[in-house]
Amino acid sequence: MTAKISPDSVWVLGAHMTRFARYPDLDLIDLASESAMGALADGEVTVADVDVLACGSLFQASGGIGQRIQKQIGQTGVPVYNVANACATGATAIRAVMMAIRSGEAEIGLAVGAEKMGKMGLLGGGAAKKEKKVFEPSGRYGAVTGVDGYLGTETMPGVFAQAGMAYAHDHDEVGFEQFARVAYKNHLHSTLNPLAQYQKEFSMGEIMESPMMSYPNTLLMCCPTGDGAAAVVLVSGERLASMPSHVQKRAVKVSASVLTSDPFTEDCQVQPDVNTLTRNAAAQAYETAGVGAEDLDLVELHDCFATAELIHYDNLGLCEPGGAGEFIDSGGPFRDGATPVNVSGGLISKGHPIGATGVANVFEITTHLRGEAGDRQVEGATVGLAHVIGLGSACGVHILEKAAA
């Protein structure tokens, strides 16, 4: 399955990511600029060719990160969008550029995602707040103290543990071991990816016996915080058609770019629903691209926790309905399985600098479809899907296709 260049299509022209890591000597602008310049060079264009810039950074979007990057890579006066959209920030930046190209305002656009988190600790639930010494009712609910940990939890490990346990409750063949196997796979995959924050294999025993964070997710089943950046250059089909053939051959078609939020569910006021908006995004993406889950040669999905990856097998239709446990147990998402998932190592081992993640997933798929993924290459890959979800919620799905020879 390969794609031809039609004038109204949109393509990835260049892509780059830094290794995800902790960079005490580089700041956010250094990392973002490195990726921006890398993606432009990869696409054989310069900043002078770029008609629009979107820059995603969850924690720095309000600080004008896009304009600060321009001061490093070139201030050409083009429109800049600073994007924050939870863990879907990077995917939303790509989509902002997509829409600019589709509208006819831009022919070439640059999407950058970057985050510098260091050792930030766990996110969500106001985890870092200190208690008052005098109890006084405040806020919408008249609470006298932080309530996370007393009235349930909104911390990320807690929320995604609950989502996994709800799936396990409904499916007898899913339990602690199946969730652990997801983490085993992703740590194993990361040993082939030099861009991953961690590149270390762990045994099932080591994973299951590492410190319990939020049952059933142990420490080795949770993604780390970290630093990193990724960037992609997008181009209209019309413009791509005028470019040299060696550039066209490396271009990758964006066959679907979808963003969804939560529809109402009866328990949506007390717990995030990570399933419905992912299912809705996948359905829209498959329909738009004219591609089915069975056509996918690889998937990069949002495994912020092992529980999340398992339920997304079902949400993205990678397994039979209800069959996520059997899918992981049968080896389906391993790199030699039916549908390799997170051959990059995923968020669990490649890392999750939030704003960069949704762009890095598109970089990963692009690199495989070009046949340039080195030791981790999925041989003969022609179609791939990149998925991210951020709580609140926002879900981004991109389907990419290799160019016709």
Next chain:
Amino acid sequence: MPFVSAIVRTDDGTWVRSNVVNCDATPEAVKLGMRVRLAIYPIGTDDDGTEAVAFGYEPA
């Protein structure tokens, strides 16, 4: 300190996020679908000696 976070559906269909209290925080002691009942419990005392209470649920 481990705690048990739960989503409780009351008999009239209202959903509540809270803790399950007065039971061990282990997967063996807490099962999805188990019946629970309201249980008020203390969550701390401020420097003036005022006690704060929260609502939780305990195994029924």
